[in-house]
Amino acid sequence: MKFTCYRDKVTAITGSITQQLYKLNCLLAELTRSHNSFNAFQIFHQIHSSYHLDPDHYTLSTILAACANLRSTVAGNQLHAHAIRAGLKAFPHVTNALLSLYAKSEDLVSVNRVFAEIDRPDAYSWTTLLSACTKLGDAGYACKLLDQMPHGNVVVWNAIITGSAENGHAGIAFDLFQRMHLLGVRHDNYTFASVLTLCTVELLDFGRVIHSLVIKTGYLVRNSVRNALLTMYFNCESVTDAYEVFEETAANGHDQITYNAMIAGLVSGGRDVEAFFMFKDMQEVCLRPNELTFASIMSSCACARVAIQVHAQVIKIGFSNCTSVNNAAITMYSVCGDLLAADMVFRSLEEKDRVSWNTMITSYAQGNLARAAIMTFLQMQREGIEPDEFTIGSLLTSSELLVIIEMIQAITYKNGLISKTQVSNALISALSRHNEIKHAYHIFCDMCPKNLISWNSMISGFQVNRLPVLGLDQFSKLQVSGLRPNVYTLSTVLSICACISSLKHGKQVHGYILKFGYFHETSLGNALITLYAKCGVLDWSLRVFYMMTDKDNVSWNSMISAHAQHGQGKEAVHCFEAMQDACGVKPDTATFTAVLSACSHTGLVDDGTRIFNSMVNKYGFEPGVDHFSCLVDLLGRAGYLDAAEKLISDKNIHIGTNIWWTLFSSCAAHGNLKLGRIVAGVLLETEEHNPTVYVLLSNIYASAGQWEEAANLRELMKRHGVIKQPGFSWISGDNDEADDHQLDHFDATKHVILSCDLNSKSSGQFPWEDEAVDYLAAVDEILQLTEDFAVQYDSKIIDSAGNARPFRNSQNIW
Numbered sequence: 001m002k003f004t005c006y007r008d009k010v011t012a013i014t015g016s017i018t019q020q021l022y023k024l025n026c027l028l029a030e031l032t033r034s035h036n037s038f039n040a041f042q043i044f045h046q047i048h049s050s051y052h053l054d055p056d057h058y059t060l061s062t063i064l065a066a067c068a069n070l071r072s073t074v075a076g077n078q079l080h081a082h083a084i085r086a087g088l089k090a091f092p093h094v095t096n097a098l099l100s101l102y103a104k105s106e107d108l109v110s111v112n113r114v115f116a117e118i119d120r121p122d123a124y125s126w127t128t129l130l131s132a133c134t135k136l137g138d139a140g141y142a143c144k145l146l147d148q149m150p151h152g153n154v155v156v157w158n159a160i161i162t163g164s165a166e167n168g169h170a171g172i173a174f175d176l177f178q179r180m181h182l183l184g185v186r187h188d189n190y191t192f193a194s195v196l197t198l199c200t201v202e203l204l205d206f207g208r209v210i211h212s213l214v215i216k217t218g219y220l221v222r223n224s225v226r227n228a229l230l231t232m233y234f235n236c237e238s239v240t241d242a243y244e245v246f247e248e249t250a251a252n253g254h255d256q257i258t259y260n261a262m263i264a265g266l267v268s269g270g271r272d273v274e275a276f277f278m279f280k281d282m283q284e285v286c287l288r289p290n291e292l293t294f295a296s297i298m299s300s301c302a303c304a305r306v307a308i309q310v311h312a313q314v315i316k317i318g319f320s321n322c323t324s325v326n327n328a329a330i331t332m333y334s335v336c337g338d339l340l341a342a343d344m345v346f347r348s349l350e351e352k353d354r355v356s357w358n359t360m361i362t363s364y365a366q367g368n369l370a371r372a373a374i375m376t377f378l379q380m381q382r383e384g385i386e387p388d389e390f391t392i393g394s395l396l397t398s399s400e401l402l403v404i405i406e407m408i409q410a411i412t413y414k415n416g417l418i419s420k421t422q423v424s425n426a427l428i429s430a431l432s433r434h435n436e437i438k439h440a441y442h443i444f445c446d447m448c449p450k451n452l453i454s455w456n457s458m459i460s461g462f463q464v465n466r467l468p469v470l471g472l473d474q475f476s477k478l479q480v481s482g483l484r485p486n487v488y489t490l491s492t493v494l495s496i497c498a499c500i501s502s503l504k505h506g507k508q509v510h511g512y513i514l515k516f517g518y519f520h521e522t523s524l525g526n527a528l529i530t531l532y533a534k535c536g537v538l539d540w541s542l543r544v545f546y547m548m549t550d551k552d553n554v555s556w557n558s559m560i561s562a563h564a565q566h567g568q569g570k571e572a573v574h575c576f577e578a579m580q581d582a583c584g585v586k587p588d589t590a591t592f593t594a595v596l597s598a599c600s601h602t603g604l605v606d607d608g609t610r611i612f613n614s615m616v617n618k619y620g621f622e623p624g625v626d627h628f629s630c631l632v633d634l635l636g637r638a639g640y641l642d643a644a645e646k647l648i649s650d651k652n653i654h655i656g657t658n659i660w661w662t663l664f665s666s667c668a669a670h671g672n673l674k675l676g677r678i679v680a681g682v683l684l685e686t687e688e689h690n691p692t693v694y695v696l697l698s699n700i701y702a703s704a705g706q707w708e709e710a711a712n713l714r715e716l717m718k719r720h721g722v723i724k725q726p727g728f729s730w731i732s733g734d735n736d737e738a739d740d741h742q743l744d745h746f747d748a749t750k751h752v753i754l755s756c757d758l759n760s761k762s763s764g765q766f767p768w769e770d771e772a773v774d775y776l777a778a779v780d781e782i783l784q785l786t787e788d789f790a791v792q793y794d795s796k797i798i799d800s801a802g803n804a805r806p807f808r809n810s811q812n813i814w
Contacts, residue, residue, distance in 0.1 A: 017052055025058045032066040040066040041075075055082075057091040064097035068104045076101045089117075096124045103132035127159040134163025134172075143172065154180075158190045170198045174206075187213070189222040196228035204236040211245075221252050227261045234265030256287050264296040272300035289317065291325045298328040304336040311345075323351050327359050334363030352383070358390045365398035373398045387411065389420040396430040405430045425453045432461030452483050460492050468496045472505055485512075487521045494527035503535040519547075526554045533562030553585050560594040569602025576611070589621055596630035600637055608634040625656045632659050636666025641675055657686060668696045671703040691717065 024047055031040040044063045047053050055063075060083055067076045080098055083089045089098075095118050102110035111132045118125055133142035142160050157180050164173040177195045180187065192214050199207035211229060219225045226249050233242035246254070246262055259282040266275035279297050282289060289297075294314055301307040311329055319325045326349050333342035346352070346360045357380040364373035377395055380387070392412055399405050409427055412418045418427075424447045431440035444450070444458045455478045462471035475493045478485060485493075490513060497506035510528060513519050525548040532540035541562045548555060556579040563572035576595040579585060592615045599608030612631055615621050623631075628647070635644040644663055648655055660682055667676035680697045687693060694717045701710035 021047070021053055021056060021059070024053070025056075025062060028059065028062045028066075032062055032069070035069055037066045037070050055086070057088045057094050060086075060088050061091070061093045061097040064094070064101050068097070068101040071105050073102075073105045073107060076105065092118075092122055092125070096122075096128065099125060099128040099132075103128055103135075106136055108132055108136045108138065123153045123155050126153070126156045130156060130160040131163045134160055134169065135167055137167070143176070146176075154185055154188050154191065157185055158188070158194065161191060162194045165194045165198050173198055187217065187219075189219050189225050192219055193224045193228040196225070196232045199232045199236060201236045204238060207232050207236065208241075220249060223255050223258060227257050230258065230261040230265060234261075234268060237269065239265070239269055239271065254285070254287075256282075256290060256293075259287060260290070260292050260296065263293060267296050267300045272302070275300050276306075289313075291319060291322050294319060294325050295328040298325075298332040301332045302335055304333075304338050307332050307336050307338070307341075321350060323349065323353055323356060327353075327355050330356070330359045330363060334359075334366065337367075339363060339367050339369070352385075354385055354388060354391075357385060358388070358394065361391060362394040365394040368398065370398040370400050370404075374404060386415060387417070389417060389422045392417055392423050393426045396426040399430060402434045402436065405434065421447065421449065421451055421454065425451075425457050428454065428457040428461060432457070432464055435465060437461055437465040437467065450481070450483075452486060452489070455481070455483065456486075456489050456492065459489065459496075463492060463496050463499070468500045468502075471496045472502070484516070487518060487523060490518060491523050491527050494524070494531050498527070498531040498534045501535050503532075503537065506531045506535060520549060522548065522550050522552050522555060526552075526558050529555065529558040529562055533558070533565050536566075538562060538566050538568075551582070551585065553588050553591065556582070556585060557588075557590050557594050560591065560598065564594060564598030564601060567602060569598045569604045569607075572598035573604065573607050573611070587615075587619060589624060589627070592621065593624075593626045593630060596627060596634065600630050600634035603638055605634060605638045605640070625659065628655070629659045629662050633662045633666070636663055637669070639670055641666060641670060641672050645675060657683065664693075664696060668700050668703075671700060673700050673704045673706075676700040
């Protein structure tokens with residue numbers, strides 16, 4: 001509506017001045033209610049500049065409301081000054097309009113100043129003040145003000161309770177609710193709805209008490225209270241109670257919001273089938289699904305056929321142009337694995353918002369289509385839509401090239417997104433995956449604040465970049481940062497301890513798990529089984545296994561592998577048989593790999609072949625490369641080389657080079673020169689420069705007494721420039737651990753340590769131990785130990801002082 005139209009209306013208004021002002025005030029109110037603030041200000045300007053019309057208190061309160069909608073403090077201050085000059089501030093609706101203006105503009109100082117000038121504040125004044133205080137972070141002051149106000153008005157209590165609930169002050173909201181009850185102030189539907197939404201699993205009993213109070217006071221018939229009860233029970237994971245509320249109130253009739261609450265709650269609880277039945281019931285009672293309904297139901301679709309039917313209903317009902325529904329459809333199709341359909345929905349969108357672009361980029365990222373994700377991002381920028389932290393996170397997750405990651409990092413700095421913790425965490429993970437650990441650590445050091453994901457990403461980064469000691473040191477620093485490690489942190493640290501066979505640190509982490517009550521976590525029990533097995537303490541692995549209350553497939557697989565690593569093939573087979581009798585688990589492909597490996601290393605040919613046949617015939621698994629490799633190893637170690645060769649020669653079986661390597665090792669072990677030469681020829685076709693082929697074949701020649709052929713082979717290695725790398729192992733002598741293979745790279749590692757400001761005092765042990773050891777001194781001690789290590793005999797090593805000490809060699813000898 002153009003201003004010229006309103007000017008004509010102004011001039012057309014006839015009659016007395018009072019009648020003209022009344023009609024203009026009505027027009028002004030209509031424009032304000034429709035949020036047509038620009039034209040409202042034009043009308044006010046006409047009134048204010050008129051010779052015969054003066055704005056009255058109704059005019060001023062209405063234009064102040066329009067000003068509040070715009071959050072315009074500049075215009076609001078001018079109107080405030082006019083109210084004082086014209087003497088209109090004495091009217092309650094003018095001062096309340098001023099309170100609302102400053103509250104919406106988040107100017108708490110002005111709110112307090114205006115409220116202090118009110119002689120007799122009414123319920124609206126108190127409500128606005130208390131709501132502003134709680135929403136703007138001063139809930140304590142709001143509670144003090146509560147003592148100065150009349151206690152009987154429920155609207156004022158609701159203002160502070162709702163404000164506290166919406167701004168993270170759940171404790172204050174609960175206290176006020178109980179205080180309200182003690183003072184005899186009757187709760188209403190708004191009070192109950194606000195408090196019920198705050199109840200979590202820990203407060204389920206309190207929520208049930210409120211439920212009883214709702215029934216007692218008769219507010220269960222109110223839809224808002226009923227929906228809040230449903231939401232509370234779903235948030236507390238009490239689906240049965242939610243169904244009872246839904247069924248008990250069915251006689252009063254359910255509205256659209258109630259069905260949406262049920263569908264969303266069932267979807268969040270993983271009850272997708274029940275959610276679809278509820279969706280069907282909703283339509284049978286002639287309630288039309290809205291965009292929230294479809295957003296919930298689409299998030300539960302994992303079947304392409306069902307997804308197509310739901311999308312067809314979206315189009316039929318008329319939501320085909322709704323951006324939020326189409327965003328949900330893109331996610332739905334990507335979850336179903338139909339990225340072509342997701343792309344078609346995306347392209348058909350007339351109005352794409354940032355969520356639309358992010359959803360499509362995330363879909364490509366989850367589908368491992370990094371190029372498509374990057375191209376979509378570039379198109380997003382050409383459309384003038386700036387990325388946010390979700391865009392950057394998805395791109396970094398899918399990026400396979402370091403140059404792309406560096407480009408994305410530059411964009412984060414340009415757009416100021418590097419200050420977002422989520423973005424920095426994603427950068428640390430991406431750079432760590434591409435061996436840029438020093439760069440990742442610099443970002444980590446610059447972060448403020450750091451959350452637990454930041455620490456987890458850094459510890460995991462050190463692990464994947466083969467810097468386990470730095471990973472343990474980072475975990476030690478996490479302990480003194482004030483954040484408590486979670487299950488993922490502890491699982492990663494246990495993996496580091498297992499990787500370097502650090503029994504000492506592993507036991508400390510185990511103690512931490514017991515101290516803080518994490519032992520019920522199955523993943524940590526599994527990690528402990530692996531740790532103790534790799535450290536050579538099988539009885540501890542067994543103790544952890546038997547103490548676990550919930551064992552999954554990984555638990556059984558870890559225990560079978562632990563027996564296998566210690567050469568206990570029979571025990572591994574018995575564990576496999578016990579797993580078959582256990583409830584809730586059944587063998588998977590990894591289980592068969594572990595038990596077949598155990599059979600191969602202990603010569604259990606009959607058990608191995610029986611288990612292999614059961615995998616195919618009883619469980620219906622198609623054998624993979626690892627399974628065939630174990631079977632070939634089983635036959636080869638037992639001397640059945642012809643049978644192993646026959647198995648490999650089967651044209652129906654896809655054979656990888658690792659299986660040929662398995663057979664080659666068996667040929668070397670049994671001195672089978674004829675078959676060894678054939679296998680060596682096959683391997684040299686793909687691995688001509690691998691020194692192990694030449695060395696093993698040379699050993700086979702030497703075992704057969706053909707010394708000249710062995711020497712010729714060694715000479716051939718020299719002519720081809722093939723050099724055999726020296727072997728290495730990780731050893732532990734008392735409290736010192738060292739990897740003699742890392743000597744050549746240790747200076748570079750130490751440079752990373754120094755350049756990353758790790759030269760401060762840091763605990764060589766974890767913070768819950770009494771003694772602290774300087775970290776760099778411990779590193780130098782490891783260096784000295786490894787450099788001085790020259791003689792070992794009878795399970796002893798010679799340390800730098802010339803003393804012989806026992807050591808534990810954790811090298812995997814298979």
